[in-house]
Amino acid sequence: MLGKSHGGKLTITSVVPLVHESAPLSPSIEIALALVSSKDDQSIVGIYYSNASYQDKSFNPYSIRLAEKIAAVTGQSTYLAQVVNWHLTADCSSPCISVYQQQDSGSWKDIKVDVDPVALTLVSSALQKKLYRELVDFENHLDNPELDFYNSSLNRMLREEL
Amino acid sequence: MGYLETKDWTTVSFEVGRKTLREWREDQSRRSEEVVELWEHVLSRSPSSLGDEVWMIYEQVCIAALDCARYDLAMECIQELDKRFPRSNRVLKLQAMRYEALEQYSSAVSLYDKLLEADSTNNSYRKRKVSILMAQGKRLDAIKELNEYLKIYINDSEAWLQLSELFLLESDFSKAAHCLEECLLAAPLNALYLRRLADIRYTQGGQDNVEIAKSYYEQAYKLNPEDVRSQYGLLLCATQLAQGKISAEKKKELSSSGAAIAEKIAEHYDELTGINPEAPQLADLVRTIGKQMDGLEERLSEVERVLGISELSEVNAADLDVESLRNSLLSKGCSQVFKIKMEDLQKLKSTMTEPNMKPLDEKLNTVQFCEDLIRKRIDLLEEWDANIQPVLDSEAIPTSEQHSAALDGIEKDLNESLATYQREVLELMIFYEDFKKLMNTLNQRVETLNSKVRNLEKKKEAV
Numbered sequence: 001m002l003g004k005s006h007g008g009k010l011t012i013t014s015v016v017p018l019v020h021e022s023a024p025l026s027p028s029i030e031i032a033l034a035l036v037s038s039k040d041d042q043s044i045v046g047i048y049y050s051n052a053s054y055q056d057k058s059f060n061p062y063s064i065r066l067a068e069k070i071a072a073v074t075g076q077s078t079y080l081a082q083v084v085n086w087h088l089t090a091d092c093s094s095p096c097i098s099v100y101q102q103q104d105s106g107s108w109k110d111i112k113v114d115v116d117p118v119a120l121t122l123v124s125s126a127l128q129k130k131l132y133r134e135l136v137d138f139e140n141h142l143d144n145p146e147l148d149f150y151n152s153s154l155n156r157m158l159r160e161e162l
Numbered sequence: 163m164g165y166l167e168t169k170d171w172t173t174v175s176f177e178v179g180r181k182t183l184r185e186w187r188e189d190q191s192r193r194s195e196e197v198v199e200l201w202e203h204v205l206s207r208s209p210s211s212l213g214d215e216v217w218m219i220y221e222q223v224c225i226a227a228l229d230c231a232r233y234d235l236a237m238e239c240i241q242e243l244d245k246r247f248p249r250s251n252r253v254l255k256l257q258a259m260r261y262e263a264l265e266q267y268s269s270a271v272s273l274y275d276k277l278l279e280a281d282s283t284n285n286s287y288r289k290r291k292v293s294i295l296m297a298q299g300k301r302l303d304a305i306k307e308l309n310e311y312l313k314i315y316i317n318d319s320e321a322w323l324q325l326s327e328l329f330l331l332e333s334d335f336s337k338a339a340h341c342l343e344e345c346l347l348a349a350p351l352n353a354l355y356l357r358r359l360a361d362i363r364y365t366q367g368g369q370d371n372v373e374i375a376k377s378y379y380e381q382a383y384k385l386n387p388e389d390v391r392s393q394y395g396l397l398l399c400a401t402q403l404a405q406g407k408i409s410a411e412k413k414k415e416l417s418s419s420g421a422a423i424a425e426k427i428a429e430h431y432d433e434l435t436g437i438n439p440e441a442p443q444l445a446d447l448v449r450t451i452g453k454q455m456d457g458l459e460e461r462l463s464e465v466e467r468v469l470g471i472s473e474l475s476e477v478n479a480a481d482l483d484v485e486s487l488r489n490s491l492l493s494k495g496c497s498q499v500f501k502i503k504m505e506d507l508q509k510l511k512s513t514m515t516e517p518n519m520k521p522l523d524e525k526l527n528t529v530q531f532c533e534d535l536i537r538k539r540i541d542l543l544e545e546w547d548a549n550i551q552p553v554l555d556s557e558a559i560p561t562s563e564q565h566s567a568a569l570d571g572i573e574k575d576l577n578e579s580l581a582t583y584q585r586e587v588l589e590l591m592i593f594y595e596d597f598k599k600l601m602n603t604l605n606q607r608v609e610t611l612n613s614k615v616r617n618l619e620k621k622k623e624a625v
Contacts, residue, residue: 025365026361026364034451053299142390
């Protein structure tokens with residue numbers, strides 16, 4: 001997740017999908033982080049992930065380790081966003097991400113997230129139009145470098161939906 | 163999702179639809195949503211024109227439908243198949259998979275057990291039972307079951323691969339690596355296994371593992387030079403190893419190979435400039451990484467040379483003990499050294515012990531800091547030289563050289579005499595051993611003769 005923070009509020013401005021396996025291995029993550037963090041404007045503020053199992057709301061140990069590593073390198077606290085699978089439906093009535101921030105004690109606390117209702121309608125229409133088939137993550141890029149893992153064409157399509 | 167072209171499958175022709183489904187059946191691609199679309203919008207209009215292929219398609223569509231939670235469509239397919247192939251085990255397996263999808267796990271398990279009774283050689287039923295355990299989140303049980311399965315079917319690479327995934331989810335890297343090695347035994351030239359094994363070894367970390375990973379990546383790269391993952395893997399290994407404790411020439415080798423592979427990746431991105439909008443920037447980034455490896459390595463080795471950390475030498479704790487170093491230098495009258503601030507020396511000590519997970523620009527700052535310290539040290543050494551010049555010019559040094567030559571001569575003589583002494587002692591000892599042996603023999607003869615005499619005397623008395 002990339003973003004900027006103003007005062008006490010953090011705005012997440014864009015995301016870069018990295019991998020689609022539950023136990024990602026170091027090499028692809030390291031390269032992806034190196035490439036993304038060296039890209040100009042925005043800074044990495046955290047990671048988002050989703051569990052493989054539909055009803056599973058547990059924390060993924062790999063995601064936590066990655067978030068802690070990012071916090072160690074950037075020196076700022078990192079945010080962990082989990083996709084709540086069962087809210088991600090075609091009508092999208094409720095926000096489908098929960099955001100957590102690590103406390104000094106080491107545990108992750110649930111924090112409030114402001115979701116624009118326009119975003120929910122956008123997600124719902126994107127799901128119905130099956131735009132998720134256009135989504136490219138870094139692993140797809142590694143298998144085929146022609147694919148753009150920053151998803152600029154998908155972003156354009158989403159903007160047209162607005 | 164990662165496919166080069168996303169097509170609208172609802173509008174393709176019948177033949178194209180049929181061909182695509184066949185391809186996906188043969189590749190075993192899991193494009194379930196698209197299969198369902200192709201079936202519903204294209205092929206289901208006239209299933210009879212598919213001929214005998216229709217039964218395989220029903221099976222394919224059934225499984226795809228279960229993947230998409232389209233239980234109605236799955237039921238239709240099962241019913242059609244059951245009509246044509248009544249009491250078929252293959253259809254019953256689909257029924258069991260439908261139970262799995264509906265989360266009716268106990269019905270599924272009992273059906274699989276029944277199927278196993280009827281046909282115990284079909285290993286797919288066992289594997290489906292393992293996947294039920296995985297779906298229920300019972301990872302450890304699944305691992306146990308798979309282990310048992312693999313004791314019987316030791317060559318099943320699919321099962322080994324699944325087991326390695328399960329171990330990865332448990333963060334047990336060494337067991338996961340072992341499973342992949344089993345796959346590799348069955349197919350030693352499979353670039354995918356090699357690369358994945360390299361990934362696991364790299365993730366485990368540590369110099370030995372990263373070196374093993376590098377050799378696997380090299381193999382995978384040889385087998386498939388277009389594989390971007392192995393190229394990136396080689397770059398990562400080269401960077402990692404170059405920071406470890408190795409000889410200067412190895413470092414040079416690593417940094418040049420790292421720079422070479424970075425160039426190859428960047429060239430690939432250059433070719434893709436029209437297709438991938440991010441390609442030029444990615445190419446630049448990779449080239450920067452390559453360049454930094456080269457330059458950084460040379461500067462690092464210069465820094466090491468001047469600081470007296472030569473190749474292969476271990477930096478032990480005593481070398482970094484600033485206090486005792488200071489005291490020993492003071493005792494030798496080297497108050498000059500202390501014109502370098504204590505904080506700088508301590509910062510130097512800390513940089514040597516800190517982990518390497520820092521961004522490149524911070525590392526560059528550290529290198530610059532070291533270079534500044536070295537320049538300061540050079541200035542101080544020049545001062546020292548100037549001070550010591552009068553001492554050098556005096557006569558004490560040539561005389562001491564003569565003395566040391568004389569001492570060397572004496573030492574040589576002593577060594578020679580020692581050697582002679584040792585030889586003589588050895589000869590003496592050998593002589594002593596022989597003498598002892600001789601004495602022993604003589605004593606024994608005397609003993610025998612004495613006993614004979616005693617015997618004779620006894621006989622004389624008896625008479």
